[in-house]
Amino acid sequence: xxxxxxxxxxxxxxxxxxxxxxxxxxxxxxxxxxxxxxxxxxxxxxxxxxxxxxxxxxxxxxxxxxxxxxxxxxxxxxxxxxxxxxxxxxxxxxxxxxxxxxxxxxxxxxxxxxxxxxxxxxxxxxxxxxxxxxxxxxxxxxxxxxxxxxxxxxxxxxxxxxxxxxxxxxxxxxxxxxxxxxxxxxxxxxxxxxxxxxxxxxxxxxxxxxxxxxxxxxxxxxxxxxxxxxxxxxxxxxxxxxxxxxxxxxxxxxxxxxxxxxxxxxxxxxxxxxxxxxxxxxxxxxxxxxxxxxxxxxxxxxxxxxxxxxxxxxxxxxxxxxxxxxxxxxxxxxxxxxxxxxxxxxxxxxxxxxxxxxxxxxxxxxxxxxxxxxxxxxxxxxxxxxxxxxxxxxxxxxxxxxxxxxxxxxxxxxxxxxxxxxxxxxxxxxxxxxxxxxxxxxxxxxxxxxxxxxxxxxxxxxxxxxxxxxxxxxxxxxxxxxxxxxxxxxxxxxxxxxxxxxxxxxxxxxxxxxxxxxxxxxxxxxxxxxxxxxxxxxxxxxxxxxxxxxxxxxxxxxxxxxxxxxxxxxxxxxxxxxxxxxxxxxxxxxxxxxxxxxxxxxxxxxxxxxxxxxxxxxxxxxxxxxxxxxxxxxxxxxxxxxxxxxxxxxxxxxxxxxxxxxxxxxxxxxxxxxxxxxxxxxxxxxxxxxxxxxxxxxxxxxxxxxxxxxxxxxxxxxxxxxxxxxxxxxxxxxxxx
Numbered sequence: 089x090x091x092x093x094x095x096x097x098x099x100x101x102x103x104x105x106x107x108x109x110x111x112x113x114x115x116x117x118x119x120x121x122x123x124x125x126x127x128x129x130x131x132x133x134x135x136x137x138x139x140x141x142x143x144x145x146x147x148x149x150x151x152x153x154x155x156x157x158x159x160x161x162x163x164x165x166x167x168x169x170x171x172x173x174x175x176x177x178x179x180x181x182x183x184x185x186x187x188x189x190x191x192x193x194x195x196x197x198x199x200x201x202x203x204x205x206x207x208x209x210x211x212x213x214x215x216x217x218x219x220x221x222x223x224x225x226x227x228x229x230x231x232x233x234x235x236x237x238x239x240x241x242x243x244x245x246x247x248x249x250x251x252x253x254x255x256x257x258x259x260x261x262x263x264x265x266x267x268x269x270x271x272x273x274x275x276x277x278x279x280x281x282x283x284x285x286x287x288x289x290x291x292x293x294x295x296x297x298x299x300x301x302x303x304x305x306x307x308x309x310x311x312x313x314x315x316x317x318x319x320x321x322x323x324x325x326x327x328x329x330x331x332x333x334x335x336x337x338x339x340x341x342x343x344x345x346x347x348x349x350x351x352x353x354x355x356x357x358x359x360x361x362x363x364x365x366x367x368x369x370x371x372x373x374x375x376x377x378x379x380x381x382x383x384x385x386x387x388x389x390x391x392x393x394x395x396x397x398x399x400x401x402x403x404x405x406x407x408x409x410x411x412x413x414x415x416x417x418x419x420x421x422x423x424x425x426x427x428x429x430x431x432x433x434x435x436x437x438x439x440x441x442x443x444x445x446x447x448x449x450x451x452x453x454x455x456x457x458x459x460x461x462x463x464x465x466x467x468x469x470x471x472x473x474x475x476x477x478x479x480x481x482x483x484x485x486x487x488x489x490x491x492x493x494x495x496x497x498x499x500x501x502x503x504x505x506x507x508x509x510x511x512x513x514x515x516x517x518x519x520x521x522x523x524x525x526x527x528x529x530x531x532x533x534x535x536x537x538x539x540x541x542x543x544x545x546x547x548x549x550x551x552x553x554x555x556x557x558x559x560x561x562x563x564x565x566x567x568x569x570x571x572x573x574x575x576x577x578x579x580x581x582x583x584x585x586x587x588x589x590x591x592x593x594x595x596x597x598x599x600x601x602x603x604x605x606x607x608x609x610x611x612x613x614x615x616x617x618x619x620x621x622x623x624x625x626x627x628x629x630x631x632x633x634x635x636x637x638x639x640x641x642x643x644x645x646x647x648x649x650x651x652x653x654x655x656x657x658x659x660x661x662x663x664x665x666x667x668x669x670x671x672x673x674x675x676x677x678x679x680x681x682x683x684x685x686x687x688x689x690x691x692x693x694x695x696x697x698x699x700x701x702x703x704x705x706x707x708x709x710x711x712x713x714x715x716x717x718x719x720x721x722x723x724x725x726x727x728x729x730x731x732x733x734x735x736x737x738x739x740x741x742x743x744x745x746x747x748x749x750x751x752x753x754x755x756x757x758x759x760x761x762x763x764x765x766x767x768x769x770x771x772x773x774x775x776x777x778x779x780x781x782x783x784x785x786x787x788x789x790x791x792x793x794x795x796x797x798x799x800x801x802x803x804x805x806x807x808x809x810x811x812x813x814x815x816x817x818x819x820x821x822x823x824x825x
Contacts, residue, residue, distance in 0.1 A: 089123045091183050098175040105167055106328045110140060113167055120174045129174060136166055165332045172291045173254065186563040187290055190453070191251040197244065201262045204245040209271050211238045228468065235465035242276050246454035249283035255295035263299045267311065275459050278310050282457035285318030289567060292326045294333045301339050305349065310459060313543040316349075317551070320356045321567050323579040330579040337579075344583055353583045355541055357574055358596050359548050362434060364572065365600055366552060370439035435549050437494050444497035445557050456554040460495040467499055488542040491549035572597075572605045575612060587616065594626075603630040621650035625657060637664050655684040662694065671701045689718050696728055705736045723752065731761060737806060739769045756785040760795055768806050772816075779820050789824070793817070 089097075097116055104113040114137045121130045140163060146153055153159075180188050215234050221227040252259070266272065266280055281303055288296055300322065303315035323330060330336065343349050449455050449466070458464075462471035490498070555566050574593070575581050584593065594609035607630035614623050628643030641664040648657050662677035675698040681691050696711035709732045716725040730745035746762040763778035783792045804810055 089119075089178070091179060091185075094120075094175055094178050098171060101171045102168075105164065105171070108164075110163075110167070113171075114140075117167065117170060117174065120171075120178065124174060124177060126177075129170065132166075133170065136163060139163065161332050161334075165329075168292070168329055168332070169254070176291065186453070186560050187251060190247050194244075194247050194251050197248070199244070199248060201245070201248065201259075201266055204241060204248065205262075205266050205269060205272065207241050208238070208245070208273070208276055209269070211241065212271060212273060232465055232468055235463060235468070239465060242279050242458075243452050243454045245276065246279050246283040246457070249280055250286050250290075250453075252287060254291075254293050255299075257295075260295050260299060263296075264302060267299075267303055267306070274308060274310050275461050277308070278314055278459045279454055279457060281311055281314040281318065283454070285314070285321070286457075288318065288322050289325065289565065292322075292329055294336060297322060297333075297336055298339065301336070301343065304352075305343060305346070309539060309543060312352075313540055314547050316352045317356050317544055317547050320353060320360065320580065321570075324570055324574070324577055325567070327577040327579050340579070340583075350583055350586075350589070352540065352544070353580070354589045354592065356544055356548070357580070357584060358593060359541075359545050361572055361593070361597060361600070361602065361605070363548055363552050363568060364602070366435040366438050369434055369436055370442070373436065373439050435491075435552065437490055438549070438552070441494040441497045442553070442557055444501055445493075445553065447497070447500045449496060449500055450558070453558075455496070456493060456558060457550060458492060458496070460492040464496075466503065470499060470502070488546070491546040491553070493550045493553045572602065573608065575608060587613070598626055598630070601633070603633045606630050607634065618646075619650060621647040621654075621657075624650065628657075628660065632660070632664070637667055640664055641668065653680075653684060655681050658684065659691065666694070666698065666701075671698050674698050675702070687718055689715055689722070689724065692718065693724060693728070696732075700728070700732060700735075705732050708732050709736065723749075727758070730765075734761065734765055734768070735802070737768075739765055743769070754781075754785075756782045756792065756795065759785065760792070760799070764799060764803060767803065767808055776816070776819055776823065779816075780823050783820065783824060789821070 097120060101113050101116045101120075104110070104116065114133065117133055118130070121133055139159070143153075143156060143159060143163075147156070176188075179185065180191055183189075211234055215231065215238075218227060218230045218234060221230060255263070263280075263284070267277060281300070284296055284300060287293070288300065297319070300315050300319050303311050304319050306312045306315065487495075552568060555561060555564060555568055558564075574584065575590075584590065590609050590613055594606050594613065597603075597606035597609065607627060610623055610627045610630065614620065614627060617623070624643050624647035628640045628647060630640075631637075631643060632640035641661065644657055644661045644664065648654070648661060651657070658677050658681045662674045662681060665671070665674035665677060675695065678691060678695045678698060682688065682695060685691060692711055692715045696708045696715065699705075699708035699711060709729065712725045712728045712732060716722075716729065719725060726745050726749050730742050730749060733739070733742035733745065742765045743762075746758065746765060749758050750762060759778045759782035763775040763782065766772075766778060767775040779792070779796075782795075783789050786792075800810075800813070
């Protein structure tokens, strides 16, 4: 059995277990056990299946068994765990997946977490002693040597925890001891939480989840934030298994009594939803903002630098034309949008730093999860202890907008440039460092949980970079491909099912155009309060954006019942009735909208379209003339007037308007319709000329012929001889170049 067969069989077993089709699961597990040649597993499986058969027998014999539910739950737990462990044991033999490669490497080290704990404690003590060395160069050399050793230990510890087998009670003691050890630095504890989370992403382990839950209420903000992120993802991944572990649910129930924990879960879920727009933001920056910046820079690059674009400079003091160019380009609006995204925590730097992950630093798996630390061995020259208010530290380390992974990328990039260039860059940063710190203080005063928000947001961005950018990313299940259906998750839903949380998630999804997810939550809210016209409106809008026109119409009609005479709702109802070919009803609602908002050009135009579709051409033409008067210098009414006049056989009027249209920016339809008008008045030569120009618009005669055929009946009903059409087409073709 090759690796692909093993993974495929595992998927089948897990699917059968999720459907509670245990007989099929037993058969597939027996196939695995045969290849393992492990009599203990075969014996366990045989015993479990025998117990299950007895359970079924007593069930259908009508025998009451108060322990049946517990027995069934424990049976499912055992089968899930056997599936995970058996497939891992088979894949450990020769799989090239990074997990199994790391597993085989780690097996040679024979080091426990307790061993790493002792080594890290010794390194921490040695670093403290190194601080007492007076001679500067010796002190620097000694601390550099210890830092390198610390990093090696941290990396090895990470791998050991990541590939560790299913946890025993002794392992849990070691895990909790590691977290609680006051002598260990927070950096390595953060690595431990990330390694534990990665281990759980690979394989569910209830005991490890308990450790994550313990860390999720830690007093240490860094540990707490990472643990909560990991816990939210684990619950999302393994929701079908969660009910099988009452000890986890009981612990979660206790934790959920703490409002801060519930807020943290809500915050992380919104951040996970936000992460899905990272690629869209990166594309926008790459394809819209940066090209516009380059254009502006080329326009005034010698007189106006990019800092002026991003800062608060008064453009009028330089040259009003530059400000005008900026406004016309739309860059100012794009930069404001970029700034808003940055302030709300969106991942605006992914595209900037995604190309800077090829440093040897990132070849170590653990370094993708390393909290940024200025004492990292390669950065000693950047962050000297006697530097006082280090500008780089202020601008980078204290920045809440840049995640840990990108901070390392930035500093590693600085190592590649000359010291002189580096100093110049840092000098420019220094002017803004105090403003950055002041802004951070003001933001924190407004939102006391900003630090928790920043840490969890940065950590999610670190995770995003790992799963999207690491060279061997195909070895991992991408946690960012999980569906955002948090309210379908029995483990998570109770934590975010209060009305306030539901509204926050729904409105966030709605604002970010995640209409499927938003609609799911709005539907839940409307079951709680079906008298909210605002929610009915948003349900209607979501359905309309998802192309469910009938559903959208029903929702808007409900909103209209609750809040009559809302012009926005009435226009939407009219629009949908028209889209559903219920033109008479559409006209009723557009007429209502016109009474609420008289002389609105778009509303009047749609009223005209309704009359046109209903065949009341005279009334349609009158409405279009009204639009023309309202619009004064506009051209929205020209095409409708020209075509309606044609339908009414008012050819002189139609020709007059088509001449105006053709002097502007004509389309293939304009040339086609102008040709129809000339054909109906007998100007065949002029008609041929217009038809040829229609073909030239797209250089596509087939398209022209299709559009022409759609109007054939209208032409015949207006006196054009049906027999002329074949000759007409040939004459058009002969004149084409």
